[in-house]
Amino acid sequence: MEQLAVHQEFPRPFALPAVPPRCWTVTGRTRSPLARAVRAGSVRTGPAALAVVLGTDYRPADDALLLDAVARARADGLPLALLHEGAGGISLLRAAGSEDRALRFASVQIAARTPSALAAAPAAAAAALLTDRLGGPAQRGEVLIDGQGRSVTGHWRRLELPPGEGPLTDAEPAAGHLPGGGVPSDLSTPAGPYAWPGAVPSGRSMPTGPYAWPAAVPSDLSMPAGSSSRPGPVPYDPRGGRPVGPVLVTGGLGGLGLRAAAVVGAVTGARVLLLDVRDPGELTSRERRVLERVRSGPGGAEVLAADVTDPAAVAEALAKATGGPPATVVHCAGLIEGGRLDGLHPADLARLRAVKTDGLRNVLRATDRGALRQIVAFGSVISRRAHSGMGGYALANEVLRRETLRSAARLPGCAVVVAEWSLWSGAGEAHRMGVVKDAAQMGMPPVPLRPGMDALLAMLRRPPGPGRAAALVVTGAGDRGFPEPAAPAP
Numbered sequence: 001m002e003q004l005a006v007h008q009e010f011p012r013p014f015a016l017p018a019v020p021p022r023c024w025t026v027t028g029r030t031r032s033p034l035a036r037a038v039r040a041g042s043v044r045t046g047p048a049a050l051a052v053v054l055g056t057d058y059r060p061a062d063d064a065l066l067l068d069a070v071a072r073a074r075a076d077g078l079p080l081a082l083l084h085e086g087a088g089g090i091s092l093l094r095a096a097g098s099e100d101r102a103l104r105f106a107s108v109q110i111a112a113r114t115p116s117a118l119a120a121a122p123a124a125a126a127a128a129l130l131t132d133r134l135g136g137p138a139q140r141g142e143v144l145i146d147g148q149g150r151s152v153t154g155h156w157r158r159l160e161l162p163p164g165e166g167p168l169t170d171a172e173p174a175a176g177h178l179p180g181g182g183v184p185s186d187l188s189t190p191a192g193p194y195a196w197p198g199a200v201p202s203g204r205s206m207p208t209g210p211y212a213w214p215a216a217v218p219s220d221l222s223m224p225a226g227s228s229s230r231p232g233p234v235p236y237d238p239r240g241g242r243p244v245g246p247v248l249v250t251g252g253l254g255g256l257g258l259r260a261a262a263v264v265g266a267v268t269g270a271r272v273l274l275l276d277v278r279d280p281g282e283l284t285s286r287e288r289r290v291l292e293r294v295r296s297g298p299g300g301a302e303v304l305a306a307d308v309t310d311p312a313a314v315a316e317a318l319a320k321a322t323g324g325p326p327a328t329v330v331h332c333a334g335l336i337e338g339g340r341l342d343g344l345h346p347a348d349l350a351r352l353r354a355v356k357t358d359g360l361r362n363v364l365r366a367t368d369r370g371a372l373r374q375i376v377a378f379g380s381v382i383s384r385r386a387h388s389g390m391g392g393y394a395l396a397n398e399v400l401r402r403e404t405l406r407s408a409a410r411l412p413g414c415a416v417v418v419a420e421w422s423l424w425s426g427a428g429e430a431h432r433m434g435v436v437k438d439a440a441q442m443g444m445p446p447v448p449l450r451p452g453m454d455a456l457l458a459m460l461r462r463p464p465g466p467g468r469a470a471a472l473v474v475t476g477a478g479d480r481g482f483p484e485p486a487a488p489a490p
């Protein structure tokens with residue numbers, strides 16, 4: 001029986017309704033061209049609204065800017081529009097909206113600083129605040145303005161995963177067993193120009209190359225029928241089982257990281273590097289058995305004690321590791337913490353983001369990028385759907401998604417995937433906290449361990465290249481909250 005649903009977001013043109021211009025109060029990066037454009041589009045007699053403006057990359061100061069904007073919008077009873085050039089932040093606003101149903105919010109991203117995009121942004125923000133056609137208030141509220149000033153929104157398409165054949169993670173794996181045979185065609189769908197919205201590279205000029213947004217978006221925005229991509233290189237020879245480099249798993253002693261290490265190590269035969277702040281002594285007896293199995297796998301394993309947020313510690317740990325530079329990075333390190341936004345401080349947001357985003361950045365800085373063949377970063381579906389009390393975690397995962405997809409531009413030989421998982425059963429923090437059953441009763445079936453790990457293996461087999469970098473949302477099949485029901489056609 002089908003246990004998972006995998007979705008990817010694709011852009012489609014979206015005609016925003018004409019609405020009266022707003023009288024904007026602009027906060028954030030107030031001296032940027034985008035902020036100037038919002039002020040230029042402001043009409044004194046229009047209905048009042050707040051605009052918080054961010055840039056291309058999410059910066060540490062943005063935590064305070066977003067929290068302040070949310071607090072001010074709530075205190076003054078004003079709608080809040082986020083306008084940005086790739087930094088993101090809508091996930092925090094969604095959480096704020098589910099914690100305070102009176103808050104109206106929307107997000108507009110411009111793909112490039114063209115005169116047309118800048119001119120269109122304030123009207124798009126005003127319209128996005130009013131229209132209900134951008135999906136339910138819990139989820140979407142997001143518009144992208146292309147270089148020609150046209151508005152685009154996202155819609156979800158389901159991808160089919162082939163049936164899993166991977167080893168059970170807590171059972172004895174068949175050594176050298178290679179699940180699935182070839183690259184699963186449905187996961188190899190070209191994603192580049194469609195990887196909305198995080199794939200717009202950083203930089204202040206019009207994106208070029210595979211991200212030449214929106215020129216690269218075909219007019220019908222659909223995938224050619226029967227399209228499939230050829231397999232990309234894998235970091236090991238499937239016949240001889242010879243790995244070309246170790247697999248580095250950050251958070252490798254965590255619930256999911258340890259299982260990922262066991263599965264990927266067994267399947268590839270590669271040496272496994274488990275990098276974590278957790279001490280192996282903290283593992284349960286079941287987890288210790290999994291670790292022993294990883295250690296006795298074909299390539300062996302090493303536990304590297306390092307905090308991913310500490311660049312020097314990561315560099316030192318990786319310099320000491322044996323087996324050559326990693327060919328694969330599975331970035332599982334993460335902090336999972338809740339808290340309503342009105343009780344959170346910028347430092348709380350920064351801490352949650354650091355493990356995810358700084359963590360991956362530090363790992364990439366400390367590794368030989370030329371040797372890297374695959375990266376899978378563990379994100380969360382919470383960056384896509386509102387969840388009260390999880391705004392900080394949602395933001396950390398949204399920024400991780402955006403930065404990871406952007407990093408693909410600097411990793412031409414590498415397959416880059418952000419796996420935006422729903423909660424897992426069988427292992428991991430949600431399982432440990434005992435919340436899986438309640439979530440299933442609320443319409444969120446979990447990602448069971450085995451199919452989830454099969455999905456991970458399928459992601460590791462995606463072909464390389466920035467044009468194929470993708471964020472894939474993986475939920476249990478039949479999730480009632482994701483994707484949210486489609487917005488009515490414009």
Ligand SMILES: NC(=O)c1ccc[n+]([C@@H]2O[C@H](COP(=O)([O-])OP(=O)(O)OC[C@H]3O[C@@H](n4cnc5c(N)ncnc54)[C@H](OP(=O)(O)O)[C@@H]3O)[C@@H](O)[C@H]2O)c1
Nearest residue numbers: 251254255256277278307308333334378423424428429430
């Ligand atoms: N479990 C789920 O249902 C679920 C769903 C969606 C996404 N995810 C994501 O999947 C990943 C793994 O989740 P999990 O459930 O396996 O969580 P977990 O059991 O808590 O594992 C995370 C591991 O990362 C370690 N870690 C935390 N901060 C670190 C740092 N600064 N440097 C190095 N290691 C650090 C943790 O150590 P400490 O325990 O000592 O902090 C822990 O060993 C996370 O990124 C999470 O956001 C999980």
